[in-house]
Amino acid sequence: xxxxxxxxxxxxxxxxxxxxxxxxxxxxxxxxxxxxxxxxxxxxxxxxxxxxxxxxxxxxxxxxxxxxxxxxxxxxxxxxxxxxxxxxxxxxxxxxxxxxxxxxxxxxxxxxxxxxxxxxxxxxxxxxxxxxxxxxxxxxxxxxxxxxxxxxxxxxxxxxxxxxxxxxxxxxxxxxxxxxxxxxxxxxxxxxxxxxxxxxxxxxxxxxxxxxxxxxxxxxxxxxxxxxxxxxxxxxxxxxxxxxxxxxxxxxxxxxxxxxxxxxxxxxxxxxxxxxxxxxxxxxxxxxxxxx
Numbered sequence: 001x002x003x004x005x006x007x008x009x010x011x012x013x014x015x016x017x018x019x020x021x022x023x024x025x026x027x028x029x030x031x032x033x034x035x036x037x038x039x040x041x042x043x044x045x046x047x048x049x050x051x052x053x054x055x056x057x058x059x060x061x062x063x064x065x066x067x068x069x070x071x072x073x074x075x076x077x078x079x080x081x082x083x084x085x086x087x088x089x090x091x092x093x094x095x096x097x098x099x100x101x102x103x104x105x106x107x108x109x110x111x112x113x114x115x116x117x118x119x120x121x122x123x124x125x126x127x128x129x130x131x132x133x134x135x136x137x138x139x140x141x142x143x144x145x146x147x148x149x150x151x152x153x154x155x156x157x158x159x160x161x162x163x164x165x166x167x168x169x170x171x172x173x174x175x176x177x178x179x180x181x182x183x184x185x186x187x188x189x190x191x192x193x194x195x196x197x198x199x200x201x202x203x204x205x206x207x208x209x210x211x212x213x214x215x216x217x218x219x220x221x222x223x224x225x226x227x228x229x230x231x232x233x234x235x236x237x238x239x240x241x242x243x244x245x246x247x248x249x250x251x252x253x254x255x256x257x258x259x260x261x262x263x264x265x266x267x268x269x270x271x272x273x274x275x276x277x278x279x280x281x282x283x284x285x286x287x288x289x290x291x292x
Contacts, residue, residue, distance in 0.1 A: 012044055012091065016154070020210060034210045041209065045151040047091070048100070049143030051082050052136075053232055060239035072126035075136035075241075083139075096149040099273060100142035106272070107141025108133060110179060117183055120244050137242070144229065144266070148273040155207035159218060159279045163199045171195055172271035175264045189264060196267060222270065226263040230254065233262070 019040070024033040043050070055078055063071045083100065086092040111133040115121060121132065128135045151157065162168075175192050182189070196219070203218040234254050237247060244254065 038209045041154050045147050045154055048146040052143050056236050056239040056241045070126035072124055072134035073128045076128045079136050079139035099145045099149040103141040103145030104138035108138040111137050120242050122242050144269050148269050152277050158206045159203055162279045168271055172268045226259055226266045229262045230259050
């Protein structure tokens with residue numbers, strides 16, 4: 001399902017159109033091809049975040065210890081270079097780039113506060129930073145925003161029934177405030193989880209991989225994304241891009257309890273992207289049907 005705007009603005013759309021019209025050889029089960037296509041599309045949606053993660057790991061193993069440019073500063077400049085290249089080669093739309101900028105601002109503000117109160121630290125020295133936060137950290141949040149923006153378009157995501165505004169937005173604002181306020185006030189994340197469940201327990205997310213529209217509960221989809229981010233976080237802390245208390249001298253697995261924090265942050269990410277894409281119901285429009 002490739003619309004005209006998608007075709008005009010991204011090179012991936014041309015590849016995507018060929019893959020969606022491809023007929024597998026006789027003997028292939030259609031579900032095997034659909035599963036492979038699902039993995040390819042997910043990988044493409046993760047492109048910015050995957051490149052950032054590859055940079056974290058690659059520089060951990062191979063960046064010269066006494067290079068004139070600090071590793072963290074190299075990561076910042078490399079992230080900027082990736083962003084410019086993706087736009088120049090039409091691997092990303094300008095709408096997606098704007099989402100990354102918004103996530104960079106929101107994420108950096110949280111990083112400055114969280115490092116100030118000691119939730120985690122960036123152990124290496126560098127110049128391009130705000131307070132104790134190197135600027136590449138905002139691009140890691142941007143990777144999450146980029147994923148949501150791209151996967152929304154690539155899979156033609158639709159949600160039904162979607163709660164009426166302003167409740168999803170108010171919940172996102174409350175979650176963001178709690179990330180700061182729980183250091184002085186009672187942590188109300190359990191109430192926030194309950195509110196999220198009440199708002200979205202009936203909401204399904206439908207998506208198109210190949211020829212049919214598939215469906216899953218939206219709350220489950222969010223959990224799967226949060227679990228993947230937690231896995232990526234473990235790779236990031238292993239590469240000493242940042243460290244939590246207790247990881248200063250020896251790396252260990254990030255607590256699974258962090259899944260809850262990522263679930264809440266992932267919800268904020270979803271709502272920010274929803275402000276751009278405007279969630280639609282599961283019934284495609286007449287224009288979409290003509291493009292199938």
